[in-house]
Structure formats: C-alpha cells, structure tokens
Amino acid sequence: MAKKLITVNVNGKAQEKAVEPRTLLIHFLREELNLTGAHIGCETSHCGACTVDIDGQSVKSCTHLAVQCDGSEVLTVEGLANKGVLHAVQEGFYKEHGLQCGFCTPGMLMRAYRFLQENPNPSEDEIRHGMAGNLCRCTGYQNIVKAVQYAAKKLQEPVTA
Amino acid sequence: MIPPRFEYHAPKSVGEAVALLGQLGSEAKLLAGGHSLLPMMKLRFAEPAHLIDINRIPELRGIREAGGTVVIGAMTTENELINSPVVQAKLPLLAEAAKLIADPQVRNRGTIGGDIAHGDPGNDHPALSIAIEASFVLEGPSGRRTVAADGFFLGTYMTLLEENEVMCEIHAPAFAQGTGYAYEKLKRKTGDWATAGCAVVIRKSGNTVSHVRIALTNVAPTALRAEAAEAALLGQSVNAATLQTAADAATAICDPAEDLRGDIEYKTAMAGEMVKRALAKAWARCV
Numbered sequence: 001m002a003k004k005l006i007t008v009n010v011n012g013k014a015q016e017k018a019v020e021p022r023t024l025l026i027h028f029l030r031e032e033l034n035l036t037g038a039h040i041g042c043e044t045s046h047c048g049a050c051t052v053d054i055d056g057q058s059v060k061s062c063t064h065l066a067v068q069c070d071g072s073e074v075l076t077v078e079g080l081a082n083k084g085v086l087h088a089v090q091e092g093f094y095k096e097h098g099l100q101c102g103f104c105t106p107g108m109l110m111r112a113y114r115f116l117q118e119n120p121n122p123s124e125d126e127i128r129h130g131m132a133g134n135l136c137r138c139t140g141y142q143n144i145v146k147a148v149q150y151a152a153k154k155l156q157e158p159v160t161a
Numbered sequence: 162m163i164p165p166r167f168e169y170h171a172p173k174s175v176g177e178a179v180a181l182l183g184q185l186g187s188e189a190k191l192l193a194g195g196h197s198l199l200p201m202m203k204l205r206f207a208e209p210a211h212l213i214d215i216n217r218i219p220e221l222r223g224i225r226e227a228g229g230t231v232v233i234g235a236m237t238t239e240n241e242l243i244n245s246p247v248v249q250a251k252l253p254l255l256a257e258a259a260k261l262i263a264d265p266q267v268r269n270r271g272t273i274g275g276d277i278a279h280g281d282p283g284n285d286h287p288a289l290s291i292a293i294e295a296s297f298v299l300e301g302p303s304g305r306r307t308v309a310a311d312g313f314f315l316g317t318y319m320t321l322l323e324e325n326e327v328m329c330e331i332h333a334p335a336f337a338q339g340t341g342y343a344y345e346k347l348k349r350k351t352g353d354w355a356t357a358g359c360a361v362v363i364r365k366s367g368n369t370v371s372h373v374r375i376a377l378t379n380v381a382p383t384a385l386r387a388e389a390a391e392a393a394l395l396g397q398s399v400n401a402a403t404l405q406t407a408a409d410a411a412t413a414i415c416d417p418a419e420d421l422r423g424d425i426e427y428k429t430a431m432a433g434e435m436v437k438r439a440l441a442k443a444w445a446r447c448v
Binding site for chain 1: 162164166167168192196212216264266269270
C-alpha cells in the first residue's frame, strides 16, 4: 500500500509527511509530530478526548484519516496558548477546577475553544449540549460548565492595551 | 485500534467515483463521514481493500430548493442540516431531528447520505426520509435513477443502492403550510442510537387527519413505515383513543432485536409510546 504525501498545517506550521492511508489523525499527531496533547480514549468516536479543530470545526481525530487532512489546517491543544499566555478556556479550566485526572481535558479545551466561537454567549443548557460529545469521568461536569462560562465571560471582555 | 490496510482514492467528481467503483468492484467502499465505516474497519467488521473518499466532491454538497422540492446533497452534514435556513423553513423535521443524532463533533462529519446508504436500522434518517416522502438520486455506470425512500431499505445493511452506485441527492417535497411534524427518540444518553424512535408528518383538514406518515427507527431490521397506523388515523381526529389505536397498529409490526437497550417487549412498548408522543406533538403543531 503506497504511502501518500500530505501537507497539513498544524498549529500554524506546515508539515509535509508521507503517511499510510490507514493512519488515523490521532496517531499522526501523536506519533509523527509528537503532539501528545490529544488523547486516545475510546477510539470509537464517543468520548471526545481526541477532539481537535480541523478547518474551523471540532472533529474527533480517532475517526478521521490523516490523508483526509491534506491541505487542511489543524489546531491541537498545544496550539491554544499564545507565547506562554494561556487561552481563556485554559485559564477557565484552571481557575474553576474544571479537571481532576486531566485525561479528557485536551479534548474539552479544544471543544470549548470552538464552541465559544460558534456561540460566544451561551446559556448553561447550551454549554451542556455544545459539550455533549466530550465525556468526563471525574468532575460530574459542574466545574467544566463553570470553566466554559468563565472563558465566555473573559472572551467578551474588551481587550485592554 | 488501527484499520486494516487499504488503498486510498479521492475522486473529484461523481463520475470519477462511479468509474472507480466499477473498476474496483466489491473490494471498494465509499468513505463519507466515516463515523460508521471507520469504527467498523477498526473492529474488522469491514475490511475493504480500497476506500473511495467522496469528501472532495463539491457536487455532493449543498442544500437548495427547486420548485416545491428541497434538494439535499448526499454529503451534507448533520450540522449543515441543523443550520440550513432552507431546511429550517421547508423541512423543519430534519433540522430538529438532526440535533438528536450523535454529538456536536460527530455531526460535523456524519452525512445524511451516509446515514441513509449505510442501511443501519439504528440510524435516524431512514425513518425520517420515509416520513417526509423523500426520494434518493443514485448514480451508476448507466446514469442516474431515482428511488423512493419507502421501499429502499431491504434489511440490516441492505438497501436498493447497488455496489457500483453513489448516492448523490436526497429530494423531498417542501412541507405545505401548517404541516405538523415530530421526531421522538428514546435514547439512554447523548450519542446513543434509539431504543425506539418515531417520525411523524401530519396534515389536517377541518379537525381530522388528511395526510399522515408514521415511520419507526430501530425496532426492526430496517426502518418501518407504519401503514396500518396511518390508515387508522386518516379521516379521524387525534385523541386518546385514536392515538392508542395507532400505537397498537404500529407496535404490531415491530420486530426489534434484544440488546443492552432492552428486551423485545420493552422496545416494542417504547415504540408505541414514541408513536403516541410524536403524533400528539405533530398534531398540536398542525394548523
């Protein structure tokens, strides 16, 4: 089976690699690019721990082939912080204690990041539905909802010089 | 879990995809959203030697209205259905029901055509398609043909779609003013398939039913059209007695498989309950 040459922009950096067609995006990120933030959880598109952003949409990278990303822009949790400054969703999870073991957190952060662009001022109910594709077995979700609310508020604050 | 090895093809047109299917035969599978096929490949339930990725075919995407017909490209995703002003206005049942399918991430990838063509009785679009009286445009080596949703589903993973055909479009008549509709889906959690589901489209004349379609999800080897239940309602008003009659007629055709969602008796009873809830909701919306 011939490898395919793909060019993917990951966290702002063009990556040109030859991949086997069966390579899943999650393995490409973790093993080819050493970006181990996205986690392998259920491997069946249920848990959301592998969630990344592809061309402005949340996608479960365990159920997406790397070859399908040829020409795409991928953002992973490693690309969220800007020059050492946490993104508002990261700050929210930290301030509101939105994690315990942390396994689901990279996926939660990436989904929250995209969700707040789809819906910048969500109700609690909309947050719960918007984050419904990400499972957490520790927190009971209360603090995750609070973390997203924190980030929503922070992102709406006027930028101060 | 990693899928077995395969050759990857990414045609740019339906013609190219059909040619590849003809060339590669039963060794090939079409890759739409991939959220059924890739998990099946990981588990070795499917081991195609060739994957034909139809995600890069622009003509398979998009939603438009032509005359009184809504035309939906087969590769339209669930989130595109939810957010489409045309679907919201003309086929609101689909926009509402798609929110009950899978979860936000999966709805970015999962497509209406994939959901239909897969032939899984747990999928929601088969019953929805029957309820909205949809038809499917299929393209094969000898051109295009159109088949009705009612009659398309032959068995679990078996449909009228031939191995050398690509599903291109879903056509459905725009709802007439005042059409009532509902999709009731009992599920254990987000992302689950239905324990039982029921799609209803209904119209009234005076205070009696002038048109009704009732279709069931995941209570038989295929989606079911509950024709006897429809017949029992025509010309009647919808009330507690006629709801019960319709539910009884619908449960009589149920043939669910026992699994972790419940045994046969429970699933059949829940199908009846979904029929009643969907009918009551659709009737209340009917003007």
